[in-house]
Amino acid sequence: MDWSPEQNSRLFYQTRQRRPLLDRAEGIYLWDIKGKRYLDAASGAMVSNIGHSNPRVIEAMRRQMERSTFGYRLHFENEPAERLAAVIASMSPVGHEKVFFVSGGSEAVESCLKLARQKAVATGQGERWQVISLSPSYHGSTLGALALTGYRPLTEPFLPMLRRMPKIPAPRCYLDRDDLSAEERGLRYAELLRQKIIELGPKTVLAFIMEPVGGASTGALVAPDAYYGRIREICDQFGVLLIYDEVMSGVGRTGKFLAAEHWNIRPDIIALAKGFGAGYAPLGAMIAHDDIVNAVLDDGGFQHGHTYAGNPLCCAAGLAVVQEIIENDLMVHTQQVGMLLKAELEQLMNRYPFIGDVRGKGLLLAFEIVADRETMEPLPPDWMVYHKLVEYAYRRGLIIYSRRTRNGIAGDHFMICPPMITTQDQIAEILEPLKASLDELAAELKLPMGRNAP
Numbered sequence: 032m033d034w035s036p037e038q039n040s041r042l043f044y045q046t047r048q049r050r051p052l053l054d055r056a057e058g059i060y061l062w063d064i065k066g067k068r069y070l071d072a073a074s075g076a077m078v079s080n081i082g083h084s085n086p087r088v089i090e091a092m093r094r095q096m097e098r099s100t101f102g103y104r105l106h107f108e109n110e111p112a113e114r115l116a117a118v119i120a121s122m123s124p125v126g127h128e129k130v131f132f133v134s135g136g137s138e139a140v141e142s143c144l145k146l147a148r149q150k151a152v153a154t155g156q157g158e159r160w161q162v163i164s165l166s167p168s169y170h171g172s173t174l175g176a177l178a179l180t181g182y183r184p185l186t187e188p189f190l191p192m193l194r195r196m197p198k199i200p201a202p203r204c205y206l207d208r209d210d211l212s213a214e215e216r217g218l219r220y221a222e223l224l225r226q227k228i229i230e231l232g233p234k235t236v237l238a239f240i241m242e243p244v245g246g247a248s249t250g251a252l253v254a255p256d257a258y259y260g261r262i263r264e265i266c267d268q269f270g271v272l273l274i275y276d277e278v279m280s281g282v283g284r285t286g287k288f289l290a291a292e293h294w295n296i297r298p299d300i301i302a303l304a305k306g307f308g309a310g311y312a313p314l315g316a317m318i319a320h321d322d323i324v325n326a327v328l329d330d331g332g333f334q335h336g337h338t339y340a341g342n343p344l345c346c347a348a349g350l351a352v353v354q355e356i357i358e359n360d361l362m363v364h365t366q367q368v369g370m371l372l373k374a375e376l377e378q379l380m381n382r383y384p385f386i387g388d389v390r391g392k393g394l395l396l397a398f399e400i401v402a403d404r405e406t407m408e409p410l411p412p413d414w415m416v417y418h419k420l421v422e423y424a425y426r427r428g429l430i431i432y433s434r435r436t437r438n439g440i441a442g443d444h445f446m447i448c449p450p451m452i453t454t455q456d457q458i459a460e461i462l463e464p465l466k467a468s469l470d471e472l473a474a475e476l477k478l479p480m481g482r483n484a485p
Contacts, residue, residue, distance in 0.1 A: 056083030059450050072449045072461050073432035077279045080306030081355050082450040088311050091351035100344045111346035118353055122288045124297040129324040131317040132341040136278035136304035137171030139315040143300045145335045147238045147272045150323045153330035159237040163227055166198035167438045169248040170276055182248050182439040199223040202254035205388045206407050217255030225265045238272040243290040244392050246279040247434045250444030251391030259294035272299040282306040283356045286366035286393035309352045312345035361451045369393040372458050383469050385478045399444040409442040417443040423471050427464035
């Protein structure tokens with residue numbers, strides 16, 4: 032059947048909003064069919080870690096396509112999956128020798144939950160089932176992952192269908208107004224986990240899940256250093272498994288292969304996706320400690336799986352992605368370029384007093400717009416700032432990513448997360464249209480401008 036771009040789309044996603052038809056992509060840029068170029072300062076949705084149309088990855092996929100594109104895991108093992116699992120295990124914390132492949136982040140998180148639960152059952156701790164998470168947070172769109180998610184617009188329609196899991200406040204210390212030091216604030220937020228475990232009954236708590244660097248729900252949130260070690264201690268004290276959701280922060284995005292490395296933390300189970308397949312193929316993974324996997328396999332096996340798990344074509348792409356990151360030293364590059372970009376974003380606070388906070392690590396960065404920097408009061412939700420600034424930037428050929436900071440119903444944060452291959456010179460290409468878009472926003476909404484304003 033013939034099709035043309037002028038026809039009504041038969042696709043539907045979140046809204047009726049239409050976008051230009053994509054023609055091609057290369058490096059950190061994409062072009063529509065009319066020739067307009069866009070700079071991908073969001074890496075899609077923090078996915079395209081090594082940029083678009085990388086020839087090494089494309090060639091690896093081509094070679095694999097000539098051999099096989101699918102072999103069901105119950106019938107065959109395949110070399111790309113085995114090689115990729117070996118590489119990932121070698122880059123994971125000591126003892127994390129087992130990898131379970133999936134097709135994306137929601138599947139990775141669901142796998143972590145199921146493995147944790149089956150480990151409890153296998154070791155005679157069947158009363159453990161409650162998984163504590165943070166609010167706000169985002170862990171995926173499936174019902175199991177939504178039960179962990181703290182983001183009201185996404186969860187409320189489905190509450191009757193969910194077994195909701197307990198929450199504690201995310202360590203959003205930048206909103207606090209007290210006399211505590213950063214370390215004291217971190218310990219105070221970590222203490223909330225201990226209190227919640229005691230409240231629920233320690234023998235009923237299975238796991239605690241968190242993003243070491245926040246994703247879409249909290250906008251690249253980084254807790255004080257003290258928080259991470261204390262959380263690990265509390266989990267150990269009560270026999271609670273610590274799960275790190277590194278779907279967004281993993282595979283080099285923060286300047287380390289795993290964000291956990293910034294604090295020398297060893298989670299029990301880790302979820303990866305997004306930058307793992309890097310936009311070339313649907314790919315995610317669960318990494319788990321040997322002791323957990325062995326307990327489950329010894330008890331009859333892991334009662335879980337997905338049809339495309341360990342798909343040879345996807346794993347060939349993932350292996351090439353990881354090799355590209357390692358051999359081109361992109362994690363060090365990400366740290367260097369990320370520090371420069373973050374410093375430039377912080378400089379914007381002089382020009383725009385309505386930017387209340389800049390945060391993140393590596394090239395997982397965000398800034399938050401507020402009504403008052405002193406109180407961090409958000410702008411009125413009906414101003415739709417989180418939507419407007421994205422549109423202003425898009426018209427200028429700059430792609431950024433936004434969400435609402437305060438549980439999805441108020442607040443406005445914007446993620447600036449270009450691919451790990453972004454150069455120092457390309458930072459200016461991000462800042463110029465971003466500043467023009469902020470100027471337009473300020474003019475429309477009559478927001479205050481600082482001393483560096485024109």
